[in-house]
Amino acid sequence: MSVSEREKFMFGMFKKDPLKKLEQERTDLSTRAFQAQRNGDIRTYSALTAEAEALKDKIDAFKAEASE
Secondary structure, eight states: OOHHHHHHHHHHTTSOOHHHHHHHHHHHHHHHHHHHHHTTOHHHHHHHHHHHHHHHHHHHHHHHHHHO
């Protein structure tokens, strides 16, 4: 491993990953939507599911941009 690769690895560990944050947000929204559905609150379930789907689209776009 060259010096620059080692530096990238070492400092990359402390760098915040925006993709990971978006995926965690989506997971949280999906969990809240599931709980709303179980409680019979279908309107909240629909709203949270729509937000989670919008985040999924944003994540997919982010991944596509990163792979280019």
